[in-house]
Amino acid sequence: MFFRTVATSAAILVALALTGAVAGPVWxxxxxxxxxxxxxxxxxxxxxxxxxxxxxxxxxxxTEVTIPLADGIExxxxxxxxxxxxxxxxxxxxxxGAGTGKAADAFTLAATALASAGITxxxxxxxxxxxxxxxxxxxxxxxxxxxSVRFLRDVPGVDPDDxxxxxxxxxxxxxxxxxxxxPRLAFQILVSAPVVPPRQQAAYAVDNxxxxxxxxxxxxxxxxxxxxxxLPGGGFEYADFDVRPWLERQEDPILxxxxxxxxxxxxxxxxxxxxxxxxxxxxxFYDHANHGINVETPEGLVLHPDFAxxxxxxVLGLPGTASAPPQLAGAQxxxxxxxxxxxxxHWYGDGDWxxxxxxxxxxxxxxxxxxxxxxxxxxxxxxxxxxxPGARLGLGLRAPLAGLGVGAAVTTVALVAxxxxxxxxxxxxxxxxxxxxxxxxxxxLLGIATVVAAAILLNRLRxxxxxxxxxxxxxxxxxxxxxxxxxAATAVVSTGFWLTVLGATALLVTLAYWGVYQLxx
Numbered sequence: 001m002f003f004r005t006v007a008t009s010a011a012i013l014v015a016l017a018l019t020g021a022v023a024g025p026v027w028x029x030x031x032x033x034x035x036x037x038x039x040x041x042x043x044x045x046x047x048x049x050x051x052x053x054x055x056x057x058x059x060x061x062x063t064e065v066t067i068p069l070a071d072g073i074e075x076x077x078x079x080x081x082x083x084x085x086x087x088x089x090x091x092x093x094x095x096x097g098a099g100t101g102k103a104a105d106a107f108t109l110a111a112t113a114l115a116s117a118g119i120t121x122x123x124x125x126x127x128x129x130x131x132x133x134x135x136x137x138x139x140x141x142x143x144x145x146x147x148s149v150r151f152l153r154d155v156p157g158v159d160p161d162d163x164x165x166x167x168x169x170x171x172x173x174x175x176x177x178x179x180x181x182x183p184r185l186a187f188q189i190l191v192s193a194p195v196v197p198p199r200q201q202a203a204y205a206v207d208n209x210x211x212x213x214x215x216x217x218x219x220x221x222x223x224x225x226x227x228x229x230x231l232p233g234g235g236f237e238y239a240d241f242d243v244r245p246w247l248e249r250q251e252d253p254i255l256x257x258x259x260x261x262x263x264x265x266x267x268x269x270x271x272x273x274x275x276x277x278x279x280x281x282x283x284x285f286y287d288h289a290n291h292g293i294n295v296e297t298p299e300g301l302v303l304h305p306d307f308a309x310x311x312x313x314x315v316l317g318l319p320g321t322a323s324a325p326p327q328l329a330g331a332q333x334x335x336x337x338x339x340x341x342x343x344x345x346h347w348y349g350d351g352d353w354x355x356x357x358x359x360x361x362x363x364x365x366x367x368x369x370x371x372x373x374x375x376x377x378x379x380x381x382x383x384x385x386x387x388x389p390g391a392r393l394g395l396g397l398r399a400p401l402a403g404l405g406v407g408a409a410v411t412t413v414a415l416v417a418x419x420x421x422x423x424x425x426x427x428x429x430x431x432x433x434x435x436x437x438x439x440x441x442x443x444x445l446l447g448i449a450t451v452v453a454a455a456i457l458l459n460r461l462r463x464x465x466x467x468x469x470x471x472x473x474x475x476x477x478x479x480x481x482x483x484x485x486x487x488a489a490t491a492v493v494s495t496g497f498w499l500t501v502l503g504a505t506a507l508l509v510t511l512a513y514w515g516v517y518q519l520x521x
Contacts, residue, residue: 001459008455013448017519020512025224025343029207032335036268039326043284043306047324048313053118055308058082060115067124069147077124077148078103079155080115090315091158092189093148094123095178097169101126110166110293113308119315120158121166124148134235136170138243142177149182162186164252164315169194169265169291176246183251187318189311190256192291195247195270196339199239203227204339205264209426211336212263214433216440219422221515228342232351244277253280253322255314257307259289260331263429267333280322284310285330348513357506358412364503365405371496375489393497394464400457405500407450408507414443415516447516450508457501468497 061083067075082089092114100106103123111121127144130137153160164187167175172193179185194201206223230236256274258267267285274281286293286304294301314321348354372393393401418439425432461468511517 004459005452005455008459009448009452012451012454012458013517013519016451016508016512016517019509020221020515020517023347023509023513024221024345025228027207027220027223027343029204029337030340031337032268035335036271036328036333038285038328038330038332040329041287041331043286043310043330045282045310045313045317045321045324046326047320048317049320052313052316055113055117055312058085058116058118060112062112065122065151067148067151069127069144073127073129075125075127076103077122077151078111079152080111080121080123081155081157082115082118082120085118085157087157088159088162089118089120089157090186090318091120091122091152091155091163092166092315093145093152093163094121095145095165095167095171095175096126097171097192099169101128107166107168109303110308110311113303114312114315117308117312117316119312120152120155122148122152122155124151132235134233136238138173138238138241139177141174142181145174145178146182149178149185160184162318164188166191166311168192170198173198173241173243176243176250179250179252180246185252187252187315187322188250188254189315190254190274191293192258192262192265193256193270193274194265195243195273196266197240197242199227199342200339201265202239203342204266204337206426207337208263210422212429212431213422213426213436214431215422215436218515218518219440221518222419224343225345225348225513228344229349229351229354232355234352244273247274247277250278253318254278254282255311256281256283257286257293257311258283258333259286259291259293259304260333261288262291264291266335266339268335269338271328271333275327281327282314282321282324283328283330285333287331354510357510361503361506361510362409364499364506365409368496368498368500368503369402369405371499372493373496375492375496393493394460394468396460397457397464397468397497400453400460401497401500403453404450404457404504407446407453408504408511411443411446411450411511411516412507414446415511415514418443444516447508447511450504451517454504454508468494 059082061081063079063081065077065079067077069075092111094107094111096106103125107121107123111123115121124145127141130140149163149165152158152163161184164185165175165178166189168191172190172195175188175190179188196204203223206227207220210219210223254274256271258265258271260267271283274283286295286307289295289304289307290301293304293307295304317324348357421435421439425435
């Protein structure tokens with residue numbers, strides 16, 4: 001019996017491994033083999049006038065404003081002006097990334113520093129009534145932000161022909177649209193710009209975060225299967241938005257900046273694509289800076305000490321600084337892998353189908369045992385009154401069936417909990433070998449134990465020649481007989497048995513899809 005169980009378990013594991021391998025795409029990102037060559041480690045802007053202005057030169061006057069949008073909608077904003085600066089000064093409208101929405105919480109250090117250098121800055125609130133996780137229309141967002149540009153052009157002292165954009169992260173998919181729609185805009189500052197489409201950037205970021213967390217190799221299979229699918233509930237059309245056609249159509253100068261500690265952006269690839277798509281691009285990389293160009297200090301996160309000066313020099317020195325050397329400078333970035341279009345899943349390409357399978361499997365694992373238990377209880381009660389036989393599962397089937405059903409459900413829950421724990425660690429840039437390595441081993445051991453239960457059940461079914469139900473006379477007689485006079489009870493118990501097996505099998509296939517049963521295949 002032992003050797004038969006081992007052999008059957010091995011056969012099921014191989015079958016699940018093969019199923020998982022063919023059910024979806026693999027993840028094999030291409031390594032970066034040619035890196036950028038930077039002219040100098042200094043981020044100083046070539047061609048900047050020596051007396052152009054620097055952060056701290058002016059006191060800053062901060063004013064809360066209301067910005068009218070289309071259709072009678074309004075948003076708030078913060079206007080920061082150099083209190084003692086002259087006329088015809090440049091202006092910058094800030095375009096939010098995905099993590100910010102309120103002017104009071106966003107760009108505080110950068111907007112204040114640039115205002116103190118002699119540039120009027122406007123940070124509007126992000127319009128949120130048409131913005132959600134599922135729905136984001138970058139062209140519509142560009143139209144909303146255009147009202148902030150109009151507002152800033154009307155501010156006294158601002159040169160309306162010298163207004164530009166400062167866009168961070170997700171905002172870098174919005175600002176190029178604005179530049180094309182409004183040729184009067186003078187310049188664009190892209191901070192941590194993805195350049196590649198959102199789906200590609202998400203896959204790249206997940207890959208980097210997981211590598212930084214030291215997850216087992218097998219976990220990476222989940223990247224294209226999760227990021228590449230049509231997500232449950234629909235929406236997310238913006239995931240494949242391509243900003244490069246908009247970059248190709250704009251003609252104004254761009255200053256692109258990145259922090260070398262930003263694991264979420266393809267620093268070198270994004271730079272190369274910017275250089276290919278647009279003219280007059282100046283790029284700076286800041287050592288040990290994060291996504292927001294902040295660095296860690298004993299006092300907390302602050303802007304990189306050179307960042308605000310460089311941005312101010314570039315803006316105040318335009319047009320001379322637009323093409324002044326060096327074009328590429330700063331700390332050397334180290335992008336390990338290229339982003340690429342994310343492979344589409346074969347089986348679970350539609351997230352609604354995936355969720356439906358899991359929910360249906362869970363329902364079967366509840367209904368099946370209820371049918372079995374209900375039929376057994378009803379037969380027992382009826383037998384006590386009349387001596388008629390009651391139905392129950394055949395000898396030796398109950399324990400492995402319970403092991404199969406409970407094991408499949410517990411392994412699924414454990415996998416979800418494991419992925420959630422790894423995601424938390426990855427987003428916090430933390431490592432925990434007990435959770436990351438030990439948790440994955442634990443999930444796979446649960447999966448193997450479930451397969452062993454399935455093997456025992458299968459072998460016992462063979463011994464019973466497919467019969468899963470027997471009768472027990474619960475009244476005067478106690479002998480076991482073949483159930484011929486209780487067909488209804490037999491049907492109920494048999495149905496409950498096969499529903500439980502079906503539900504567990506569906507979960508095992510789903511677990512194989514997500515990599516729990518990988519055997520190097």
